[in-house]
Amino acid sequence: MRINFNSVLICLASLAAIITLPAKAELNVFACEPEYAALTQELAGDKVTIYSATTAQQDPHFIQARPSLIAKMRRADLVVCAGADLEIGWLPMLQMKSNNRDVQSADKGLFYASDHVQNLDIPVSVDRSMGDVHSLGNPHVHLDPTRITQLAKALSNKLSQLDSENSAIYQSKLTDFLTRWQQATTQWQGQAQELKGTKVIAYHSSFRYLFEFLGMQQVGDLEPKPGLPPTTSHLMTVLDIVEKQQVKLVVYTGYQDEKAAHWLQDKTDINSVQLPYTVGGNEQATDLFSMMSQHIALIKGALAAQ
Ligand SMILES: [Zn+2]
Known part of the structure; x- marks a missing residue:
């Protein structure tokens, strides 16, 4: 039998290409704000691909529900936002238009930070004369290191729930993050x-x-x-x-x-x-x-x- 060496070489080359392909990220994450993109990055590393809907130069209260954001949400496995109505002017529109059932409910791929920490300044009553008041309490929760600790634990659980195969990796990244975060928090408390x-x-x-x-x-x-x-x-x-x-x-x-x-x-x-x-x-x-x-x-x- 005659072996076609060219074919063998091509086969070997394709096999090598398959083997050296970088591991594909398992989850597509849509973060409403950069702080939640950053927290997800700490907890998931290369197991996720993260897209942040806003930059630090944009006011997260007032964002346009652009078609590109709708397309990104349509492909998301997990949506991470502040919640407590911070994004009320644009997120509901994205949720409706993207029509992605996987990220519509907190039981599945929707994570609102405010659901996992105590919000300050919940008003007793709200009426229109008060302006755009945060009726569910202040949603800017990421600026308290203690609340970030609670959020990290809850978000890590969510990642494990959605991608259980990598649960051990998420757990070890959480432990590593919390160790570094606790050390930093102690320093910040001293400086404060x-x-x-x-x-x-x-x-x-x-x-x-x-x-x-x-x-x-x-x-x-x-x-x-x-x-x-x-x-x-x-x-x-x-x-x-x-x-x-x-x-x-x-x-x-x-x-x-x-x-x-x-x-x-x-x-x-x-x-x-x-x-x-x-x-x-x-x-x-x-x-x-x-x-x-x-x-x-x-x-x-x-x-x-x-
Ligand atoms: Zn606000």
């Missing part, structure tokens, strides 16, 4: 000692959980009502608070109107500082660890500079 009791003005309630963790106190808001831009008369009220209450700092993030913060800085002797808010919010905030470290370093830097 000197910030306790510091009064700040901020834009919206975006940093509520960060201030809670650091022992700081937000005594005024640049927004007259949630979701509304600052007005001159409102800023005069805030100026009065700064003068009467020994406020030390004005805080805002990249997608918020910096003019109001700068105006207040010019009218008083306190500094304003732009914080990253989420992963990617500045060049240094490349993951959840550096995001938290940046918040503390920038706040301390701005306080020391005045």
